Amino acid sequence: MAFGPHLLLATLEGLVTSAVLxxxxxxxxxxxxxxxxxxxxxGEFFMLGAVLAWWIASLVSGHPALGFLAALVIAxxxxxAVALVSERLVLRRLNYNPExxxxxxxxxxxxxxxxxxxFYGPEARPVAxxxxxxxxxxxxxxxxxxxxxxxxxxxxxxxxWFVLTRTRIGIVMRATQYDPETAQAFGIPVDRVYAGVFxxxxxxxxxxxVLIVPINQAHYLMGRDPLLLSFIVVIIxxxxxxxxxxxxxxxxxxxxGVISVFFSPTLAKIIATLAVALxxxxxxxxxxxxxxx
Amino acid sequence: MSGGLARPLALHxxxxxxxxxxxxxxxxxxxxxxxxxxxxxxxAMGYNLLFGYVGLLSLGHAxxxxxxxxxxxLPVYHLGWGVPAAFGSGIAAGAVLALAxxxxxxxxTGVAFMIVTMMFSQVLFLLITxxxxxxxxxxxxxxxxxxxxxxxxxxxxxxxxPSNRYLAALALFSIVLLITLxxxxxxxxxxxxxxxxxxxxxxxxGYNTFASKLAAVVAxxxxxAAAGAAYVLLFGYAGSTLASVQYSILPLLWVLLGGAATTxxxxxxxxxxxxxxxxxxxxxxxxMLIVGLMLIALILYFxxxxxxxxxxxxxxxxx
Numbered sequence: 001m002a003f004g005p006h007l008l009l010a011t012l013e014g015l016v017t018s019a020v021l022x023x024x025x026x027x028x029x030x031x032x033x034x035x036x037x038x039x040x041x042x043g044e045f046f047m048l049g050a051v052l053a054w055w056i057a058s059l060v061s062g063h064p065a066l067g068f069l070a071a072l073v074i075a076x077x078x079x080x081a082v083a084l085v086s087e088r089l090v091l092r093r094l095n096y097n098p099e100x101x102x103x104x105x106x107x108x109x110x111x112x113x114x115x116x117x118x119f120y121g122p123e124a125r126p127v128a129x130x131x132x133x134x135x136x137x138x139x140x141x142x143x144x145x146x147x148x149x150x151x152x153x154x155x156x157x158x159x160x161w162f163v164l165t166r167t168r169i170g171i172v173m174r175a176t177q178y179d180p181e182t183a184q185a186f187g188i189p190v191d192r193v194y195a196g197v198f199x200x201x202x203x204x205x206x207x208x209x210v211l212i213v214p215i216n217q218a219h220y221l222m223g224r225d226p227l228l229l230s231f232i233v234v235i236i237x238x239x240x241x242x243x244x245x246x247x248x249x250x251x252x253x254x255x256x257g258v259i260s261v262f263f264s265p266t267l268a269k270i271i272a273t274l275a276v277a278l279x280x281x282x283x284x285x286x287x288x289x290x291x292x293x
Numbered sequence: 294m295s296g297g298l299a300r301p302l303a304l305h306x307x308x309x310x311x312x313x314x315x316x317x318x319x320x321x322x323x324x325x326x327x328x329x330x331x332x333x334x335x336x337a338m339g340y341n342l343l344f345g346y347v348g349l350l351s352l353g354h355a356x357x358x359x360x361x362x363x364x365x366x367l368p369v370y371h372l373g374w375g376v377p378a379a380f381g382s383g384i385a386a387g388a389v390l391a392l393a394x395x396x397x398x399x400x401x402t403g404v405a406f407m408i409v410t411m412m413f414s415q416v417l418f419l420l421i422t423x424x425x426x427x428x429x430x431x432x433x434x435x436x437x438x439x440x441x442x443x444x445x446x447x448x449x450x451x452x453x454x455p456s457n458r459y460l461a462a463l464a465l466f467s468i469v470l471l472i473t474l475x476x477x478x479x480x481x482x483x484x485x486x487x488x489x490x491x492x493x494x495x496x497x498x499g500y501n502t503f504a505s506k507l508a509a510v511v512a513x514x515x516x517x518a519a520a521g522a523a524y525v526l527l528f529g530y531a532g533s534t535l536a537s538v539q540y541s542i543l544p545l546l547w548v549l550l551g552g553a554a555t556t557x558x559x560x561x562x563x564x565x566x567x568x569x570x571x572x573x574x575x576x577x578x579x580x581m582l583i584v585g586l587m588l589i590a591l592i593l594y595f596x597x598x599x600x601x602x603x604x605x606x607x608x609x610x611x612x
Binding site: 093111281282284 | 397398403407408413415419420423545549578579580581582585586587588589591592596
């Protein structure tokens with residue numbers, strides 16, 4: 001393959017990564033933005049979404065699209081419920097102390113990972129894509145499903161943006177983020193907002209996982225890379241900035257795609273991780289964020 | 294923090310004497326396990342110096358352990374260095390890395406510090422995987438018995454011999470334990486605690502808090518590197534899993550369990566946690582579940598750890 005088509009392929013692969021990454025990172029960013037909680041278990045909610053998607057799809061017989069759609073609806077709901085329960089049982093009792101919650105979410109990470117290993121097993125299992133249409137380009141055929149993932153991600157991101165900026169729920173969330181005490185004084189149930197945001201963050205990760213699982217198989221360790229990459233995106237994009245998160249996800253996803261295709265995936269991760277650590281050291285508000293409060 | 298030096302010193306000497314006695318009494322299996330625990334407890338003590346006393350929660354201490362591990366293993370494996378030189382190069386690698394990381398990471402605080410240290414540690418882990426031509430990735434380097442003996446004059450000290458191995462681990466453990474005790478009781482140690490309690494006020498009193506924190510990071514990293522170098526020289530194996538995130542979490546867990554900011558807490562925590570996992574893995578393969586539940590239970594109900602609780606309830610003089 002010539003250089004041009006090769007680059008196009010790398011760009012498309014990068015766009016798929018970006019699409020999934022933007023959703024996952026948005027979940028992490030919401031939780032950190034509103035609650036000031038660094039959710040180390042975020043990658044495990046992603047993994048849980050994928051594993052549940054396989055389980056649900058395997059229960060539904062008939063056309064693969066039926067199983068996939070069922071998974072797309074049910075898996076995020078279950079993951080959201082798990083997140084809600086863990087928030088009520090653990091995080092709330094720690095008063096959302098930033099350091100204590102990190103330790104506690106590391107604990108959740110191990111528990112969820114072990115649960116997946118015990119009940120699901122160490123195998124990687126695929127979920128059939130809802131359709132297998134291939135878009136034929138002049139140089140190579142490309143999976144139509146991957147393009148659909150990009151489209152679905154854009155729809156979900158726009159929907160989240162709409163909820164955050166144009167609805168009452170969004171105002172309540174932003175008020176809580178800006179100043180929890182004043183929000184409480186104005187009658188906003190801050191406690192319930194926290195619970196809802198934590199569940200919503202986990203659900204976004206789960207949706208991203210269901211979308212990716214026909215491309216990458218479900219595996220109990222698959223939460224590691226999304227966690228790391230989401231951290232990178234959130235930090236580069238600046239906290240609480242939806243626009244920053246999307247731009248950073250595009251940047252990281254595309255560069256990851258291009259470096260992975262032309263060099264090595266490990267090298268891509270090394271460069272991205274190092275870059276982000278240095279951004280955090282020298283420009284803590286992120287590349288697109290305003291000054292940190 | 295009241296009381297003289299006599300009681301704490303007596304306690305520490307007694308603990309070391311007890312561990313020395315165990316060398317003769319312990320059955321084979323537990324003898325090997327305890328040697329490993331002693332080395333890991335050194336790692337935990339290094340972690341405790343930063344987390345317990347300065348209050349800086351790092352999620353990347355595996356990188357210092359790994360620096361010692363590979364700083365010692367690579368010269369032995371590829372250049373045929375002797376044990377003392379390799380031990381020295383392992384420690385030096387850790388100290389240099391800690392200085393560099395400290396200069397960068399200490400510009401951040403709180404949550405950002407945790408993430409930055411985790412990221413740098415991840416970079417080192419990925420680098421070890423990337424350069425698998427030299428490090429052999431997660432398959433790891435195995436050092437031969439011959440490479441792990443020291444020739445002093447005419448006699449050869451074989452570190453693969455269980456008793457020698459235990460005594461070498463105990464010697465290093467004792468040195469680090471007494472150094473820690475000396476540091477935390479010194480004026481410098483008190484400045485570190487003051488930084489943990491209120492950094493602004495400490496700075497206002499005229500202390501250079503950045504320099505103190507940097508010194509603590511370097512000391513902590515160097516101790517962890519010593520543990521890593523000892524690990525590979527005594528047990529003969531260096532693999533990339535020992536540099537993974539898990540090995541950044543484990544020292545945190547050991548220190549939390551034993552009691553942060555207590556000199557003996559890391560040892561207590563490491564012994565208990567190691568045996569808990571060891572016993573549990575006899576019944577179930579689900580050891581990660583135990584680690585997870587322990588972390589959550591500790592942070593919810595027992596944030597001071599075992600020795601921390603003992604100190605605040607009954608034994609006030611415990612260092």
